[in-house]
Amino acid sequence: MSVPCPIVLPVSDQQLFPAELADLFEDGAGARTLSVPLPAGRLVNTDEGDGPPGLWMTKEAAAAGLWVEVHAEHHRSGLWPLLLEALHDDEEFRPWGSGELSLKRVTSPDLHDPADVLIDWWDEYAHSDDTTAPFQRWPGLAPGKPPAIDPDEVACEYATRLQSWSPSMRLGLIAADRGADALAAAGWTGPLNHTNDTGEIVTVLRSWEDRFGVRVVGASFADLYLSVAAPPATLEEAIHVAAEHFAFCPDNIWQNSHPHTLIGYAERLVKRTSWSFWWD
Template structure:
């Protein structure tokens, strides 16, 4: 469900008590999107009618402190999707999301690690092979990786990734979400990409808040069940990358289980070394 939206109507994205200013950067034609399955008059986000103009993501990101609107580059379920799911048809559930601040990211990651490394009842994989997937840790949670020193500007890194994503996939649309930080934009918009693993996207936002601080991460691109982050402080050695890879596995085991072969944490960690963008996919 959608409504035609002149720029001043962006105020409808915020609570009535919020004082925000509209973007200075000119927006392309777009509309406010209401959650399809919720009885509410408050839109979840603003969506451009067509592809995001080059450079606009960075301009809107730079204005975020003044506008309170975090930009997202949004992708659809497939290129021929007339409804541009889940964005165009409002296939989101903001009313189902909790407060990201109510969760402890370290506890979430440890719990998920335990769940993903435990043998399933119908698991035909021998215990030794299952342990090899998460070697050198096996089923033992290594703990969250330590914070890394920023050597590049996180916001500039995010701008560069946005330009790269749009150059490679120019049909991506622009979204605007009323959120204090990029990590919260996903739960505020009601995105349900990780639903097969956890239904409350605020859990993801909680972890992403922590990654913003420790790795200089920023939320840039979002698809039906995919997420792309920019990373200003990636690990620089394989040894440093291993505990980071463990965090990725805890949050999104499909990155390892169904990613590039070989399907091991050890191999996945090597791909994180020096990588300024992290991509996640929940099956």
């Protein structure tokens, strides 16, 4: 069932930006507005503890539909919503509640090229022709295509599904221009065993946003949840995308796919409007 994003009505001058959230921005609230009533929450500092907070997080599970409402106002609030999941329902709500976040591990995504990042990872991990067939060498970036559906509408639908599957998810708000950048701004280090620089992850996600209509919807300790408005439509297209996924997160093929091959994994990507990743 399609879940359209809500229509955003004009905001009156009397509707102010929550003072606590202004601390997420270097320039404070500025002209930003947010009309969505928020539940109780708190700012979360990174491991370094000496910089601005990485995000604001609800103290309890997010109400159904809250992600959708806040996302609809991103253009005027500057806040990107993330559905946050804890590590094995940890009482501290790790890594978010415990502040296991690090801005020092994040270089600027602008310093990286997605094609260069992915080929470096491919060369490091693609050691078995049986796994990566039909590709022995890096095939290059998969061609993108215009989405037939509004990417934000697909994101709203996926967020609704995620919350129904994992009702304990909390809502995080991050000062970011786009979803990919929210992970860097929060200091998320989920792929630490794959790369110790989340900036590399973000530059690939930016490219997927542009080529496949991807939106970053949620994250956990080492999991990432994306909506996809322009997924591969054929197995041939999917195999090319699967090569990028292997470079980006080899564990998706090595551990989360049966058979553990690029082709077997690609079969699951055809027309699939959500991608998830897990780094061991």
